[in-house]
Amino acid sequence: MKTSANKTMPAARNAELDDSLKLWVVLARAYGAVARHMEAEVARHELTSMEFGILEALHHKGPMLLGEIQKKILVTSGGITYLVDRLVTKGLVKRQECPSDRRARYAVLTPAGSALISGIFPAHAQAIARAVSGLSARERADATKLMRKLGLAAAALTTE
Amino acid sequence: MKTSANKTMPAARNAELDDSLKLWVVLARAYGAVARHMEAEVARHELTSMEFGILEALHHKGPMLLGEIQKKILVTSGGITYLVDRLVTKGLVKRQECPSDRRARYAVLTPAGSALISGIFPAHAQAIARAVSGLSARERADATKLMRKLGLAAAALTTE
DNA sequence: ATTATATATCTCAGTTCTAAGCTGTTTAGC
DNA sequence: GCTAAACAGCTTAGAACTGAGATATATAAT
Numbered sequence: 001m002k003t004s005a006n007k008t009m010p011a012a013r014n015a016e017l018d019d020s021l022k023l024w025v026v027l028a029r030a031y032g033a034v035a036r037h038m039e040a041e042v043a044r045h046e047l048t049s050m051e052f053g054i055l056e057a058l059h060h061k062g063p064m065l066l067g068e069i070q071k072k073i074l075v076t077s078g079g080i081t082y083l084v085d086r087l088v089t090k091g092l093v094k095r096q097e098c099p100s101d102r103r104a105r106y107a108v109l110t111p112a113g114s115a116l117i118s119g120i121f122p123a124h125a126q127a128i129a130r131a132v133s134g135l136s137a138r139e140r141a142d143a144t145k146l147m148r149k150l151g152l153a154a155a156a157l158t159t160e
Numbered sequence: 161m162k163t164s165a166n167k168t169m170p171a172a173r174n175a176e177l178d179d180s181l182k183l184w185v186v187l188a189r190a191y192g193a194v195a196r197h198m199e200a201e202v203a204r205h206e207l208t209s210m211e212f213g214i215l216e217a218l219h220h221k222g223p224m225l226l227g228e229i230q231k232k233i234l235v236t237s238g239g240i241t242y243l244v245d246r247l248v249t250k251g252l253v254k255r256q257e258c259p260s261d262r263r264a265r266y267a268v269l270t271p272a273g274s275a276l277i278s279g280i281f282p283a284h285a286q287a288i289a290r291a292v293s294g295l296s297a298r299e300r301a302d303a304t305k306l307m308r309k310l311g312l313a314a315a316a317l318t319t320e
Numbered sequence: 321a322t323t324a325t326a327t328a329t330c331t332c333a334g335t336t337c338t339a340a341g342c343t344g345t346t347t348a349g350c
Numbered sequence: 351g352c353t354a355a356a357c358a359g360c361t362t363a364g365a366a367c368t369g370a371g372a373t374a375t376a377t378a379a380t
Contacts, residue, residue, distance in 0.1 A: 019297065020289035023304045024194060030311035031191035032234065034184060036318060048336075067358060074192065076338055081360055083337090103345045103358040129180035134313020135306065137179065143306040144183045146299055151190035153294020158196060208366075227328060236368055241330055243366090263328040263375045 037131035038124070045120050046090075050075065050083055052124070054107065055092065055117040063106040065098065092116060194291045201287035205280050206250075210235065210243055212284070214267065215252065215277040223266040225258065252276060 035049070042052040053073040058064060064072075070080040084107055087093035092113030098104040109117065135143060195209070202212040213233040218224060224232075230240040244267055247253035252273030258264040269277065295303060 016297065017285045017289050019300055019304070020292050021285055023292055023295075023300050023307070024198070024288045026304055026307040026311055027187075027191055027194065030307040030314065031187055033311050033314035033318065034187065037314060038184070050336085065358085070359095077359060078339075078361080079337060086336095098358095101346070101358080103343095105359070125177045125181055128184045129177050131314045131317065132180045132183055132310060134316075135183075135310050137176065139306055139309070140179055140183050142302065143310065144179070144186055146295065146303040146306065147183070147186040147190040149299070150292060150295055150303065151186055151193050154190065154193035154197060154291045156294075157291065158193065210366085225328085230328095237329065238331080238369075239367060246366095258328095261328080261376070263373095265329070 034128070034131045037127055041124055041127035042120070045116065050079075051087060054083060054087060055109070055113060056121070056124075058093070058107060058109045059114070059117040059121065063096065063108045065104050065106055067104065069107060087113070194288070197287055197291035198284070201284055202280075205276070210239075211247060214243060214247060215269070215273060216281070218253070218267060218269045219274070219277040219281065223256065223268045225264050225266055227264065229267060247273070 039049050042049060047055070050073060054069055057069055057072055066080050066084060067077075069084075070077060073080075075083065084093060084095065087107075088095065091110060093107050094110055096106040096108050098106055132140060199209050202209055207215070210233060214229055217229055217232055226240050226244060227237075229244075230237060233240075235243065244253060244255065247267075248255065251270060253267050254270055256266040256268050258266055292300060
C-alpha cells in the first residue's frame with residue numbers, strides 16, 4: 001500500500017496544508033523583496049509602479065484603450081481614470097478618442113512620455129535582474145516555469 | 161571556447177535581462193493571483209490581510225511588542241498604530257504596557273480575538289492550499305526552495 | 321549627573337487606491 | 351426602429367495605508 005495522503009489521514013493532510021502555507025509565506029516575501037527594489041528604482045523618476053506599468057505597456061504595445069490597460073495592470077475602472085489623469089498632468093500621456101466607439105478612449109504616450117520610458121527602461125530591467133540575481137540562470141528558468149504554472153492555475157480558480 | 165555570457169556580449173546580456181523580467185512578471189502574477197484568494201477568504205470575516213497577519217502572528221507567538229509585529233508584517237510605525245487601533249475597536253486585540261520599557265506596548269489577543277483566529281485559521285489554510293494546488297507536492301517543494309532563496313537574496317541586497 | 325543620541329509609539333496630513341453608482345454609448349432582442 | 355441590457359469611462363466618498371515630525375522614554379558618552 002502506498003503512503004500517499006487521502007482525506008482520512010489527518011497527518012498527511014496537515015503536511016499538505018503546512019507545505020502550502022510555507023510556499024505562500026516565501027512567495028509573498030520573495031515578491032515583496034523584489035517589488036521593493038523595483039519600486040525604489042521607478043521612484044527615482046517620480047513614478048509609482050502602477051504609473052510605470054502603464055508607460056511600459058504603452059511603450060511596448062502602442063496606444064491602448066483604457067479598458068485594455070485596466071485588465072493588464074489589474075486596477076478598478078476608477079483607478080485607471082485616476083492613474084491616467086496623473087500621467088496626463090505630468091505630460092507623459094494623452095487621451096485620444098476612439099473613432100469606432102465614442103465611449104472609449106485611447107491612452108497614447110506623448111513625446112515626453114515616450115522619451116522618459118525609453119530612457120529609464122534599461123535601468124529598470126537591470127534593477128530587476130539584480131534583484132533576482134540570487135538565483136542562477138537555471139534556477140531562474142525553473143522558477144519562471146513554476147510561477148507561470150502556479151499563477152495560471154490560481155487565476156483560473158478565480159474565474160471558475 | 162565556452163559560449164556563456166560576459167559583459168562584452170550584448171546578446172547574452174539581453175537574454176539574461178529578458179529572463180529576469182519574465183521571472184518578475186510571472187512572480188508578480190502568481191503572487192497576485194494567490195493573494196486575491198487569500199484576501200477574499202479573510203474578507204469573509206471582515207478582515208484585511210494585514211489585520212489577519214497581526215492576529216495570526218499573535219495566535220502563533222503570543223503577545224508581541226508593536227515594533228516586533230511591525231517588522232514581521234512590514235508596515236510603517238504609523239501603519240501599526242492604525243492597524244492595532246482598528247483591531248482594538250473591533251474588540252479582537254488589546255494593548256498592554258511593557259513592564260521593562262515604558263515606551264513600548266504589547267498587543268495581546270482578547271478572548272474574542274483568540275476565538276476568531278482559531279476559528280478561521282483552518283479555512284484560511286485550506287484556501288491557500290487550494291490556491292496553490294495547481295502545483296504538485298514536488299513542484300511546491302521546489303518552488304518553496306527557490307522562492308526562499310530568491311527572497312533572502314533580494315532582501316539582503318536591500319540592506320547592503 | 322548631564323547631555324546627546326537612539327528608540328517606541330503616536331499624530332496628522334497627504335497619497336493611492338477601491339466600491340458603488342452615474343452618464344453617455346453601443347449592441348441585442350423583439 | 352425601439353426598448354433593454356451590456357459596456358466604457360468618470361465621479362465621489364471613503365478605506366488603507368505612508369512619511370514626516372512630535373512625544374516620551376531609554377541608553378550611551380562625557
